[in-house]
Amino acid sequence: MNSLSAVRSVLNKLGASSSKLSRQISTMVKTKKFIYAKAFQGEPKETDFELIEEELPDLKDGEVLSEALYHSVDPYMRPYMARYPVGVTMIGGQIAKVIESKNVAYPVGSTIFGQFGWQTHTIFNPSEHTDPIQSYVLPSFGKHPSSLGLGVLGMPGNTAYFGFLGICQPKAGEVVAVTGAAGAVGILVGQIAKLKGCKVIGFAGSDEKCAWLKNELGFDHVINYKTENVSKALRTAAPEGVDCYFDNVGGQISSQIIQQMKDYGRIAVCGSISSYNLDVKDMPQVPILQPIFVFKQLKMEGFLVWRYADRWMEGIKQMSQWVDSGKIKYHETTTDGFENLPKALIDMLRGGNTGKAIVRSSL
């Protein structure tokens, strides 16, 4: 917390009697924010973003002022921005500290998650949120850092928990394949699969990532899709075929894995990161999948984790228990400095991260 926040915090505790002074100080609050300045074409570029500063108004009744601690960079940001006009604040989740509040549900000092975008300070009114997970006060993470609220104890954690268990319905002894295995979601899917008694095969893009998945996280087999023949390596790792496939990346590799599914195999399509930087007309071409879908009676379902919004805290609670008991390990790739958000996003889309990619907002 910086010195302004500290003053603000003290003032806030003094309550209504300090409101006049508080308002005077509030007029001095500025937020830094990244504007989506140029529509992405291919890989995002740093020049697609513009960093600006804006003064924030006084808080109204019911409103909260928060200051960002950690920002999330996630694969979904690349395709989602196609829906937004140039000029909006860049989207994204953040962990923030409440530094001023006129809302009893968000007391000053509390640590929150907010879908506030790439900005350092945010004024919001929780009662105006139509989305139940637009913002929420984080439950206690015990000895773990609050940044986990962007990873294993947040959206990626729930993506793995609900998406994998709900769609793949894995059973003990089954074979689970996961692509993007060293990413924020992939490392969790693999570990949950191990918890459920499955044999886990992870696909990642470097020997270092592969070694780490095997040695640190206990994956049974790892395949470097950049250097190995995927079909051949998978046949060796799982001669009996694949029961569940959790797909984070899409592309040719997905078709190669699907061709080795067993009867009644289940595929959860979580992401398609391999094609996010491509124009629609440049999508990779693959042989049609219908024949194998019929004869192996496969099931494939795409999902967005927001569909589980009404069960959000159930997922976080279960993942917390697994993290606390050491059954699930987490890993973060941290970039320092709010100004480095564009670079961190670009790097993550290139596969530069292991585990969850976050940006620490050193103000």
Add this chain to the structure above:
Amino acid sequence: MNSLSAVRSVLNKLGASSSKLSRQISTMVKTKKFIYAKAFQGEPKETDFELIEEELPDLKDGEVLSEALYHSVDPYMRPYMARYPVGVTMIGGQIAKVIESKNVAYPVGSTIFGQFGWQTHTIFNPSEHTDPIQSYVLPSFGKHPSSLGLGVLGMPGNTAYFGFLGICQPKAGEVVAVTGAAGAVGILVGQIAKLKGCKVIGFAGSDEKCAWLKNELGFDHVINYKTENVSKALRTAAPEGVDCYFDNVGGQISSQIIQQMKDYGRIAVCGSISSYNLDVKDMPQVPILQPIFVFKQLKMEGFLVWRYADRWMEGIKQMSQWVDSGKIKYHETTTDGFENLPKALIDMLRGGNTGKAIVRSSL
């Protein structure tokens, strides 16, 4: 029933006392059968089959002798034969009459379904069947011909009933697309969808088929995929998008339809007839589907109707009620003569049929 059958039938009614004479006559029974003589390459050819005659042995206790009335030719036969060695009897279902029986469950004169392959006469022991729908005595079809046991009141009927309702889960007011709409299964899926209050869009390969689907079966929109721009025509027919897609044909057209699905759309993959004559290395290439699966949260499931074997009679009963009440219309494309089975199969794979393709076994 021919004269030999008639004699056989009378003898059978006389019971054990006629067993000696029955056996003497039994030794005279011959079956005609088509052997899978050359492995299919591309489109099946008449020379891939060999017509032979074989003498049948006497019936043993528990056995039944049947004589074919109608044979089925179905799309699945093309890909399934890849699993069989050259030299086997060609596979397929048939409607037959029991002409001799040493099994009380299959009395002489009863009309049965049997998965007996392309042969005119079959000796079988129902108690040795491991598959519950390998053979069964047909329930009464009332005024309708027994050939329906190969179509609306048999495998294609159950394919439409269980596959469409079970996998697509259509709701009143939803938009349903079906390819191979004029085929044995397609005409039933479209009509069931109409019964459920859906808007139905059918894809077929000729203007005649399209007109018939619209005028006779009440499809809301029909698209001739051979002459129309499928994407454009579908956008006009269903500007709001597609909720359920029942896919009989696979190929490029499937990808075009999937690109116009609504959020949470459901796809039942029943067949992939457009690629059955192609070698694996010649499969059509299509853009990857993962991005739309994620962002529209689509679900796609392939199925083989045999998975519903334990509910088989439930499907036939429901379809019978709909046929009896005129809510479901059926249509057959009939070829005369057992000898014409190869030609009928080839023609059906070319889309020559409307509704169910059958062969009447004029002995």
